[in-house]
Amino acid sequence: MDRYDVVVIGAGFAGLTAARELRAAGQHVLVLEARDRIGGSTWYQPDAFDGYGLEMGGTWIVPQQTHVWAEVQRYGVPIKDSALPSRMTWSDHGKVLESLLPVPPQEYGQLEHAVRSLIEAASRFDPLRPLSEQDVADLDVPIRQWADDVGLTGNARELMISWFCGCANANEDIGSALDAIRWCASMDNSLWGMVQASVLGFTFVNGTASLAQAILADGGADLRLSSPVRRVDADAEGVTVIYDGGVVRGDRVLMTTPVGVWQDIEFAPALPADKLAMSKENHAGQGQKIWALARNVPDDISGFGWGTSFDYVGAMETTERGVVLVCFAPEHDRVDAGDLADVQRAVREFAPEADVVDARSHDWVHDEFSKGLWATFRAGQFAKYELCVGRPEGRVHFSGSHTARRWRTFIDGAIESGKCAAAEILTAAKES
Ligand SMILES: Cc1cc2nc3c(=O)[nH]c(=O)nc-3n(C[C@H](O)[C@H](O)[C@H](O)COP(=O)(O)OP(=O)(O)OC[C@H]3O[C@@H](n4cnc5c(N)ncnc54)[C@H](O)[C@@H]3O)c2cc1C
Structure with missing residues (x-):
């Protein structure tokens, strides 16, 4: 059986960052990733709309997000600022207001x-x-x-x-x-x-994947894709990890999967009651991000709405086929992303003349390796779970953007959490 110092579960930004930091400290590291790609909750699809690449997940960063900003500088990954719209659009239950401000x-x-x-x-x-x-x-x-x-x-x-x-x-x-x-x-x-x-922050010119790849290449950890972990058995000497395709042993394990996914992995000893409860309750971030390609819409629309299916519809770029719109809804069933007519209905609440000619989305809510979008807590979960989600359980450590502080649930928070987890593991390894 292969043996590593640390087995990292999940190749999102938290896992990739932790693996790089651990490798830099001389650790022998394996990253096991369920999907056939790295990036996790970020997923750049180049050429999705005839040459225009789409971020299906995490997209924007700002300089105040010092962890991701430092990574962008470190690897010289190109980013670009968002163009400001000439005005904001307000939609009151589908009626576009002609006023400058959203209130009379x-x-x-x-x-x-x-x-x-x-x-x-x-x-x-x-x-x-x-x-x-x-x-x-x-x-x-x-x-x-x-x-x-x-x-x-x-x-x-x-x-x-x-x-x-x-x-x-x-x-x-x-x-x-x-x-x-x-x-x-x-x-x-x-x-x-x-x-x-x-x-309205900065986006990655070549997609978030450009930064994820840079961190992976720099780290040099072993990576196994399409390797969903099913079981994590910890004992006094180490941890055995069983995944589709093999078994591996590590001195320590770092879990970076979204919280809702923990309940699907068998842990021995079992997860403590608070972690299991958090996983079963899951977080509140269960909405939709849908990309639409539309004609007959203002090419700089930035629309906020209430009583509408989408709460935001904004232009990202104009292509030969139309304006690329990014749209968000706070519940996963507000709009049928697979039905152009339904996407058009929802976009028309902000741009009444819109003709939607294409649409793309990823159903993160029903994706077994995500079970949601970004991990906003439900009301009351701070008191119950804020500290438990990142607490180590013996040789099994827990990380991910949901464990971060200032930018919890952002790419920045994922990177912060990866660095913290690597430091925690190195300290624990020294002490044991
Ligand atoms: C639609 C959407 C829009 C967003 N917009 C923004 C934004 O604009 N800006 C921003 O900063 N953030 C945004 N976010 C949030 C940001 O993308 C995440 O907070 C961050 O990427 C999470 O990184 P992570 O490494 O903690 O977790 P993840 O990226 O979720 O990584 C966890 C990894 O674990 C893997 N995994 C799961 N189960 C298993 C298993 N059993 N075995 C092995 N591997 C497993 C997953 O496949 C995944 O690769 C957005 C997220 C979504 C979904």
Whole structure:
């Protein structure tokens, strides 16, 4: 049986970063990846729309995401800033508003109150420290409840709920408001920064895969693709990992799979009750990201909506066949991505003349190796699970963007978590 110092499970950014750091420290490392590709929740498909490559998963980064930013500089991976739209589009239940702001003048005070409430809430905590250890339990409530608790009304309320759901990729009665407010705190309490971190930041010229490949090549760990892990048996001397295609032994194992996937892997000893409960509950990030190619839409549309199927529809580029639109919905069944007519219906809520000629999406929610999009906590999960998700269990360590601090659930958080896990493993190996 092959023997390694560390077996890393999952070749997303967390696993690839951890493997590189461990290799740099002289460890013998194997990465086992279930899919036939690296990148995990990022997945660049070059030439998807006749020469225009699409990111099916993670896409935008900002300079405040210091971990991913440092990796981009380190490998000289080309990135580009988003072009700003000439105006924002607001859709109120499918009716496109002709006004500059999303509310009528008599509600300007409400809009100001909504923005101030967000910034005040974000200013109450330090995103670098665990949120469950700070005095913000009153913010760890469903998004809709938070909007009502701070007394929002009118369009400002609807827009803020929809905006939070968009950031959380979650239903308003399930996703934690705190997890959306965290985005604002991580951008130094800036609402505009929060918008940049969502859909108006920097993108990778050659796709996120260019950075994933650079980290993999630099690390030089052994990699086995199409090798889903089924069982992890830990004993006093090491860990045996059983995957489709083989068995391998490691001194230690690093799990980087999404939390919802843990329950499908047999662990001996069994996962502790809190980890298993978290895996079964799963996180709230269960929405949709759909790419549409459309004619008859403004080539710089940036549309936010409430009472609409998508909460965001934005132009990325114009090709000969049409405008490339990226669209998000906070629930996985809002739009049938395989039905152009349905995608067109949803896009027309923002651009009434739109003709959708093509559409692409990946169903992350029903993908057995993801079970969701980005890992926004459900309301109440910070207190119960924030610390348990990254806690090591003997020789089995846990990492992934869901364990990170400032940029939990982002590419940056995945890289941060990979570095932390490698350091944790090296320390544990020294002490044992
Ligand atoms: C649609 C979408 C849009 C997003 N947008 C952004 C964005 O714009 N900016 C941003 O920063 N972040 C974004 N994110 C989030 C970001 O992509 C993730 O937080 C990050 O990539 C997670 O990295 P990870 O390594 O922690 O986990 P993953 O990338 O999920 O890696 C885990 C790996 O484990 C593998 N695996 C699962 N089960 C097994 C098994 N049994 N055996 C072996 N391997 C297994 C998986 O195949 C996967 O490769 C988005 C995510 C999605 C899905």
